[in-house]
Amino acid sequence: MxxxxxxxxxxxxxxxxxxxxxxxxxxxxxxxxxxxxxxxxxxxxxxxxxxxxxxxxxxxxxxxxxxxxxxxxxxxxxxxxxxxxxxxxxxxxxxxxxxxxxxxxxxxxxxxxxxxxxxxxxxxxxxxxxxxxxxxxxxxxxxxxxxxxxxxxxxxxxxxxxxxxxxxxxxxxxxxxxxxxxxxxxxxxxxxxxxxxxxxxxxxxxxxxxxxxxxxxxxxxxxxxxxxxxxxxxxxxxxxxxxxxxxxxxxxxxxxxxxxxxxxxxxxxxxxxxxxxxxxxxxxxxxxxxxxxxxxxxxxxxxxYKNIREYQEYTKNSIPFKELNINKLNCEIEQKQIFKDFNLQIDANKKYLVVGESGKGKTTLFKIIFGILNKYSGDLILNKEINYKTLVPEDLKNLYSYVPQETTIFNDTIRNNISLWNKEIDDKKIIEALKKVNLSSLLKDNTLDTVINYDNKNFSGGELQRIAIARALVDEKQVMIMDEITASLDKENRQNIENLVGELDKTVLYISHTTSTNDKNFDVVVKL
Structure with missing residues (x-):
């Protein structure tokens, strides 16, 4: 003040x-x-x-x-x-x-x-x-x-x-x-x-x-x-x-x-x-x-509001993703044991399908990897030498793209919803991302300057979900974390997204309740 x-x-x-x-x-x-x-x-x-x-x-x-x-x-x-x-x-x-x-x-x-x-x-x-x-x-x-x-x-x-x-x-x-x-x-x-x-x-x-x-x-x-x-x-x-x-x-x-x-x-x-x-x-x-x-x-x-540190723009710390080792992970939420001595190795450029009953900790695991949850014991070691505890949250967010279950859409243009107001992302890249998520038809009746209604009245739930996925694609992070992103999509679009996931040249962590555990698009199936 x-x-x-x-x-x-x-x-x-x-x-x-x-x-x-x-x-x-x-x-x-x-x-x-x-x-x-x-x-x-x-x-x-x-x-x-x-x-x-x-x-x-x-x-x-x-x-x-x-x-x-x-x-x-x-x-x-x-x-x-x-x-x-x-x-x-x-x-x-x-x-x-x-x-x-x-x-x-x-x-x-x-x-x-x-x-x-x-x-x-x-x-x-x-x-x-x-x-x-x-x-x-x-x-x-x-x-x-x-x-x-x-x-x-x-x-x-x-x-x-x-x-x-x-x-x-x-x-x-x-x-x-x-x-x-x-x-x-x-x-x-x-x-x-x-x-x-x-x-x-x-x-x-x-x-x-x-x-x-x-x-x-x-x-x-x-x-x-x-x-x-x-x-x-x-x-x-x-x-x-x-x-x-x-x-x-x-x-x-x-x-x-x-x-x-x-x-x-x-x-x-x-x-x-x-x-x-x-x-x-x-x-x-x-x-x-x-x-x-x-x-x-x-x-x-x-x-x-006293003694609030002013937000400082994050200076990128370029950490390559080679592998992540989760060793003896233990986590409790509201006195309920979610993980006990859980181990997992995640290698670069592999696709991981995470499946399990509701309440088994699929979303919790993703939040721990992304750095949202810190109340756990055990070690998360990045590239065999970097302990998660030594990293700031911004380092992890520079490494991972996280697409949550709940779609976040802003009362703004299609362009800004996908680029998040990043001027360095050109229209060509945005249009390419829309094609990948099977939304090229969207531009027949609209332009990138079309405003998405705040109450989501001019686009369907499935279209909004795919816009959120396109946002993660243009972000070009090394690892994509996708938490039940196809739940609101029909079978055809769900299969299109899963095929897209299989073609991505990056590491993918993917939760799904509907995808077959034998799906050809994934290298590893993790059952919780």
Missing amino acids: KKIIKKYWMLIFLCLFFEVIGQLLFIGSNYFQYTVVNKVIQENKSINEIWLETLFAFGGVIVSLTITYFSDLMRCRISYKLRINLKQIVSFKINSLSDEEYEKNKKGEYISWYNNEVEAISAALEAKLISIYVSLVLTILPITLLFIFVHWIVGLVALFGGLLTIFVPSIAGIFLSKKYQEIAMEQGEFTQGIENLINGYAEFAYQNKKGLFRSLIEKFSNKMESKVAKVSYFTFGISLLIGILQVVLQQSTFVGSTILYYNGIASPGAVMVSINFSAYFIEGFSSLIENITSIGKGKGIIKK
Whole structure:
């Protein structure tokens, strides 16, 4: 966060400066109102004798509003810059997670980081850097002027009332900070749950269970909204208490200054400005409370993003793949033994078919080889000399292409979905990959610039799966790991892909529940 503040310190300073000047002019214009009222009532001055003070009073307000307008424009610019940079920090945070850490959180939680947490941190930073100082000016200046131009008794009444209004919210801010963190997490789970149900809506419709869909949505919504409502009820109660205290405070200063005027202690101008000054003081104090609350909300969330290492582009470590030896591999997941003293040798340019019943560890094995899972014992030795433990995850990802069961498709062009925005991959290579996965017909009605609909409405599931395979082909890694990639394909396309696998001049690790263990396209069958 310090880097962001340092980066935009001049804009922040100018915004703060103009906002403070605007408030000073606005409040200061009351001096001329004070003078005008005293001259008219006490000295019986005519309009001709007070026109200059009147002009200054109006002029001060107009200049103040103009300055405030420009400071608001700067504030808007700061908000924009903060949110952009905070979203980059969220990206850095996600990039700093290991693959294993990333999989622990739900997708909805990451979406919540970009939306809810960025908004909370942005509001907290604005409050801490700008708003709280403006609030202090709006609080301190009016109370000081009450002491100077009205009376010290009225000033003390306002000060005591103000301290009373800030005491309760300060304690409440601590409670709210924790609750808003809980809500942020709940919103992530809510987003994930709703997205999951929406994706599966067709299943409910096909089985005439639309009522169940509605009730499940309500269940997620009720859980989320009940937590928000509880915090809102508490917040409303605090707001009501503050509102009552503010009204009592404002009326007390007015009544007090009126009594002082009646007894000849205060001037008529003092009675009038006491209303304004107490209103400004209440506004300033209320704003101060809101800013303290906002800072409290964001404080806990900000801690989460401290000391994040910035993502460094990976410098390729060219390691040739000759062989991989897996020696005495042991792995447990959720207290279930997946592998016990498992051994396997994988040689370059051979095709390995991995088969086995569900839950036997086929996908787990691939994730260990790819470096996604690190909680295992035993040795993985690359090229007879390099221990996996000495390699960084990026080294392994530079060596292997991993095509998972779940197809990842982006709301972008066919070209970018296959090349992953890599400009070095030309259209010729992309078209060749499409031919290999039997998708050349796709380009009859489309171009590489055709956008794949985000909800996958303009391509079939099989076509999307083959696009994902084409992505792995243009990546040109030495080893391809394919995890049940033909599950959504028909028999013809499944056979085409398996024939393609057999023709590839690279090492292939392939999971399939449908391929015959005697398939001619594979050199070795590994049964788990």
